[in-house]
Amino acid sequence: MFAELRRMNVRQVAFQVLNIITIVASALMIWKGLSVLTNTESPIVVVLSESMEPAFTRGDLLLLAMPKDDLVNVNDICVFKLPGREIPIVHRVIKLHDDATTSQQYLLTKGDNNSGDDRGLYDRRQMWIHREHVVGKVKGFVPYVGMVTIIMNDYPWMKFALLSVLALFVLVHRE
Structure with missing residues (x-):
């Protein structure tokens, strides 16, 4: 994974970071939109x-x-x-x-x-x-469907394992 990052130029790394920021921002906007539509702080x-x-x-x-x-x-x-x-x-x-x-x-x-x-x-x-x-x-x-959340809270190391697997998946299937 790190070897792949080293091969990327600054522009490619910045593009990947912007993609991640876009995904996070989209998720937050969807959450806030649902909160407004349902009139509840947690939809x-x-x-x-x-x-x-x-x-x-x-x-x-x-x-x-x-x-x-x-x-x-x-x-x-x-x-x-x-x-x-x-x-x-x-x-x-x-x-x-x-x-x-x-x-x-x-x-x-x-x-x-x-x-x-x-x-x-x-x-x-x-x-x-x-x-x-x-x-x-x-x-x-x-x-x-919420079992994923429960597992992530009960076993915090699973968050990092899942993020690592996702990062590897993205890097391998990027081409």
């Missing part, structure tokens, strides 16, 4: 646990949307992010509480495969989550 998420089985299994890729002024209903499967927690949670809404005085919607959630509701996951003494915590509602899914 896709990966299921990381078995808490939603049999509806979703670990590694399923979920497609999210959150239309403006769309209320959450009982039995909607939502992805929500709690304050102070980095990883979003995918669970089903089992109860709603609408506060007429503040026009706020409050939710109680539960994983389909869990025996109890999610109050143990919420902040201490918190009985409901706010509608603002909801990142999006699940609109569709692709089974097992």
Whole structure:
């Protein structure tokens, strides 16, 4: 691989670097475009646990949307992010509480495969989550596609192995 790079002149190396930058920029633009279209900060998420089985299994890729002024209903499967927690949670809404005085919607959630509701996951003494915590509602899914993400997170060395294989593939098949 390095021998191939040495044979390239500065112009060819710059062209390869620009190609990589274009690919990364295109991916970011697609992500941001999907975020705007679906009205959610994260249009896709990966299921990381078995808490939603049999509806979703670990590694399923979920497609999210959150239309403006769309209320959450009982039995909607939502992805929500709690304050102070980095990883979003995918669970089903089992109860709603609408506060007429503040026009706020409050939710109680539960994983389909869990025996109890999610109050143990919420902040201490918190009985409901706010509608603002909801990142999006699940609109569709692709089974097992997210396993690639899980493997990359569980085994960080796999990222470098995959990048090395891709770089070799590009260099070998470039001609």
